[in-house]
Amino acid sequence: MPSNASQTGALSLPLAAGGANAGLRDPLLDGLLDYFAFWLAADLNAKLASMAGQTHAVLPGPPAGRFPFNPERTFVRQSIPALYMWRDEGPDGIRYEQYTVLRTRRVSLVHGLYIFSEQTIPTGGVVQSGLRNAVDASLRAATEYGHRNDYGHHGAPLGTPIQTPLKLDG
DSSP: OOOOOEEETTEEESOOOOSTTOOOOOHHHHHHHHHHHHHHHHHHHHHHHTSTTSOSSSSOSTTTTEESSOTTTOOOTTOOSEEEEEEOOSTTTEEEEEOSSSOEEEEEOEEEEEEOOOOOTTHHHHHTTTHHHHHHHHHHHHHHHOOOTTOOGGGOOTTOOTTTTTTOOO
16 A cells, blocks of 8 residues: 655654654754764863863763754753754745755755853953864864764764764755
8 A cells, every 4th residue: 555654854754653742853953963962072072171160071961952943032041051953944944956857855954053151251261262163173074074983873883974864865
């Protein structure tokens, strides 16, 4: 019998019912939050642990400090450091492009924001002045490489490119 089941990226339709009051998370945003948080922790935690006046981790252990929404609209009190990722809700946020002669694909613009732990000025600002650059470099490397040899998302083998478990290969 034919089925209307489909896969859109990491989202399988129809959705499973789940337990009573079970949440509905965006698997793309959750996957990207996990991936970028891993990169930040691997690249920065050792240095942060040696710095006075700084939290000892770039982010608290998962899932704390990871938020799949725009903080402009909803800010989580007392949760810093934090990593936010959200889909653009503007006119170019989600669009459909011709993929093959018969199929289109959905393209989403995703934004991210990292908020540092609180710093005491002027001392903290001087001592930690390179932190913004280090975070930027780590996130840039994560985006450029698309994988880490010591990371596998949701049980994927270590070194698997993030687009594979998130089913972003087209």
